Every structure is written in structure tokens, then in C-alpha cells.
Amino acid sequence: MNMPVLKTEQSIKAAMPSAEVLRITPSKPNVVQTKLMPALRDLAATILPPLVMIVLLLTVWQILCMKPGATLPSPTKIWSEAYDLIVDPFFVAGPQDIGLGWRVLISLQRVAIGYGFAAVIGIMLGTIIGQSVWAMRGLDPIFQVLRTISPLAWLPISLAAFRDSQPSAIFVIFITSVWPIIINTAVGIRNIPQDYRNVARVLRLNHLEFFWKIMIPSAAPYIFTGLRIGIGLSWLAIVAAEMLTGGVGIGFFIWDAWNSSRLSDIVVALIYIGVVGFVLDRIVAFIATIVTRGTSAN
Numbered sequence: 001m002n003m004p005v006l007k008t009e010q011s012i013k014a015a016m017p018s019a020e021v022l023r024i025t026p027s028k029p030n031v032v033q034t035k036l037m038p039a040l041r042d043l044a045a046t047i048l049p050p051l052v053m054i055v056l057l058l059t060v061w062q063i064l065c066m067k068p069g070a071t072l073p074s075p076t077k078i079w080s081e082a083y084d085l086i087v088d089p090f091f092v093a094g095p096q097d098i099g100l101g102w103r104v105l106i107s108l109q110r111v112a113i114g115y116g117f118a119a120v121i122g123i124m125l126g127t128i129i130g131q132s133v134w135a136m137r138g139l140d141p142i143f144q145v146l147r148t149i150s151p152l153a154w155l156p157i158s159l160a161a162f163r164d165s166q167p168s169a170i171f172v173i174f175i176t177s178v179w180p181i182i183i184n185t186a187v188g189i190r191n192i193p194q195d196y197r198n199v200a201r202v203l204r205l206n207h208l209e210f211f212w213k214i215m216i217p218s219a220a221p222y223i224f225t226g227l228r229i230g231i232g233l234s235w236l237a238i239v240a241a242e243m244l245t246g247g248v249g250i251g252f253f254i255w256d257a258w259n260s261s262r263l264s265d266i267v268v269a270l271i272y273i274g275v276v277g278f279v280l281d282r283i284v285a286f287i288a289t290i291v292t293r294g295t296s297a298n
Contacts (some may be wrong), residue, residue, distance in 0.1 A: 001175050003026075007253050009056070027171075027256075051086070061074065061075055062074050062075050062076065063242070064175060065077075066155065072263065072265050073264045073267065077264060078121040078267050078268065081264035082262075082264040082265050082267075082268045085099065085100055085265060085268050085269075086268060089101030089102075089104075090102055094209050095188045095248075096248060096257040098248060100250065100253065100261070100268065100269060100272050102248070103248055103249055103250045103253050104250050104272055104276055106247070106248055107238050107239070107242065107249040107250045107251065108170050108276070110166070110170055110173060110238055111173055111231075111234045111235060111238050111280075113170050113173075114169075114170040114171070114173025114174040114177070114234060114237075114238075115173060115174075115177055115230065115231060117170075117178075118173070118174045118177040118178040118179070118181060118230055118234070119181060119227060119230070121174075121178060122178045122179075122181025122182045122185060122226065122230070123181060123185050123223060124179075125139075125185075126183070126185025126186040126188075126223075127181040127184050127185060127186075127189055127211070127225070129185075129186040129189075129217060130186040130187070130188065130189025130190045130219070131189055131215075132216060136186065137196065139185075143179060143182060143183065146179065147174075147179035147180075147183075151172050151175075151176040151233075151236070151237040151240055152172075152240050152241075152244070153174055153242065154172050154176070155168065155241055155244055155245070156169070156184050158171040158172055158175075159245075163225065165245035165247060166247075168241070168245060169238060169241040169242060169247075169249075171240055171243070172236075172238075172240075172241045173237045175178075176234065176236070176237040177229075177230035177231070177233045177234040177235045177237070179225070179227040180225075180226045180229035180230050180233065181227060181229075181267050182226070182228045184222045184223060184225050184226030184227055184228065184229070185219060185222060185223050187222050188218070188219025188220075188221065188223055189215055189219050189222075190220025191222070192215065192218045192219065192287060193218070196214050197214070198217060198297075199214075200213075200214050215279065218293055220292050221288070221290075221292050224284065224285075224287070224288035224291065224292065227284050227288070228281060228284045228285060228288070231280050231281060231284050232277060232280070232281060235273070235276065235277045235280060236277075238250075239251040239254070239273060242255075243255040250269060250272065250273060251270055253265075254266055254269050254270075257269065285295050
């Protein structure tokens with residue numbers, strides 16, 4: 001009778017699969033799971049809540065305004081009555097009959113000029129006030145009084161001074177938006193750490209070098225806060241000024257639509273104004289993020 005042959009240790013090891021065979025090769029990370037899916041989740045978390053709220057508001061608006069005798073137009077009525085303004089914002093049918101896109105661009109040109117002057121002069125005056133105690137004591141009370149004046153209250157003065165609607169509207173933009181830039185710049189300059197000033201003295205920086213290398217980078221967050229407030233006030237001021245000065249801007253369009261009882265056109269113009277104002281604020285905020293990151297890194 002044949003007995004089973006006992007395998008030796010060497011034969012058992014030889015029969016066993018090697019460690020290289022049993023080693024599990026790690027799989028490469030999936031690009032969709034590691035990058036695409038988190039990005040899609042972040043995008044959905046950003047976009048979905050506003051979309052849900054917009055749909056909810058439009059639904060409530062439609063229900064309230066679809067009743068007989070409603071004084072305001074419903075969203076469906078606005079779509080049917082102002083279809084051309086919505087789908088084609090850049091049409092040109094005559095000197096005064098142009099799309100809302102062109103009207104917004106005309107208003108933005110005035111805002112760019114007035115706001116540009118306000119930014120330059122506001123930063124310069126804010127720097128002087130922040131650096132000089134006597135300038136602060138002398139000018140700050142005057143600025144605090146002037147900044148409370150309504151933009152429309154400046155319009156008759158500007159019309160009397162310039163005798164033209166175009167420079168008058170630009171002046172109203174300037175005088176409305178310059179105050180927050182001055183005040184925030186002055187606050188930022190006053191809050192420059194004393195250590196920075198001491199370093200400037202050690203390095204013997206002249207006034208221009210101290211302005212560009214110490215003052216502006218240190219006060220940049222305050223300055224851009226004033227610039228963001230100023231751009232919003234500029235957009236508000238141009239709409240109010242154009243209602244009275246005329247022309248082809250977005251403000252005059254609203255006033256003309258009111259005189260013609262075109263409420264649907266007014267609602268569409270208001271949406272344009274809100275979207276453009278939001279975009280302007282985001283642009284200034286984006287520039288502020290880049291500049292302040294650079295200054296903090298330096």
C-alpha cells in the first residue's frame with residue numbers, strides 16, 4: 001500500500017504563489033471622483049439655492065398678479081409684452097429706439113468717467129486726511145455733511161454750472177461716489193501700523209516711495225471697501241440723474257416707459273439695472289481680492 005508522500009518545506013514554498021503574484025496593484029485614482037465630482041457639488045451648492053428662490057418668487061408673483069384687476073404685470077405677461085427687449089437687447093431701430101443693452105452701455109460710459117474721477121480724487125484726498133491731523137479736523141466735518149446730500153439734490157446745481165446734461169450727470173456720479181472712497185481711505189491710512197512707519201524712516205523712504213510701498217498696500221483693504229461702496233452709489237446716481245436729464249440711458253428709458261404706461265418694460269429695465277450693478281460690484285471685489293492678496297504676500 002502506497003503511503004502519501006509528505007511534502008518538504010521547500011516543495012510547499014515552491015507550490016505557494018509568490019508574494020509578487022499575490023500583491024494587489026493599487027488602482028489609480030479616478031479623475032471623475034477626485035476632481036470632477038467635488039467641483040460639480042460645489043457648483044450645485046452655489047447655483048441651486050438662488051435658482052430655487054427665483055422659481056419660488058416667480059411662482060408667487062405669477063399667482064398674485066394673474067388675478068383680474070391686478071395693477072402689476074405677471075411674469076408671463078412681461079414675457080409676452082417685452083419679448084423684444086428680453087431676447088434682443090442690442091437692436092437699433094432709430095436714434096431713440098435702441099435695445100436695453102445699448103442703453104446700459106451708454107450709462108456705463110458716464111459711470112466710468114464719473115467713478116474714475118471719484119476714485120482718483122477720493123484716494124488722494126483720503127490719503128491727505130489720513131496723514132494730517134489738521135486736515136482731518138478741518139475737512140472731515142465738511143465731508144460728513146456733504147455726503148448726506150441726495151444725488152438728485154446736486155442735479156440742479158450741476159445743470160446750472162455746466163449747462164449740459166452730459167457733464168451734469170457725470171458730476172452727480174462723481175459727487176455721490178467720492179465720499180465713501182475718501183472716508184475709507186482716510187481710515188485705512190490712519191490705521192497703518194507704527195512699525196511700518198518706523199521701517200520707512202530707517203530705510204529713509206521719500207514721500208512718493210512711502211506712498212506707493214507703505215501707505216497704499218497697507219490701506220488697500222479699506223480703499224477697496226470704499227471703491228465697492230462707491231461703484232454701487234455711482235450706478236444708483238446715474239439712473240436717477242438720467243431720469244431728469246434725458247438722453248438714451250437706462251434711467252431715461254424707465255421714465256419714458258412710465259409716461260407711456262409700459263410697466264412690463266420698466267420691470268425688464270429694473271432687472272437689467274440689478275444684474276449690471278451686481279456685476280460691477282463683483283468686478284471691483286475680484287480686483288480687490290487680487291490686489292490685497294498681493295499686498296499681504298509682500
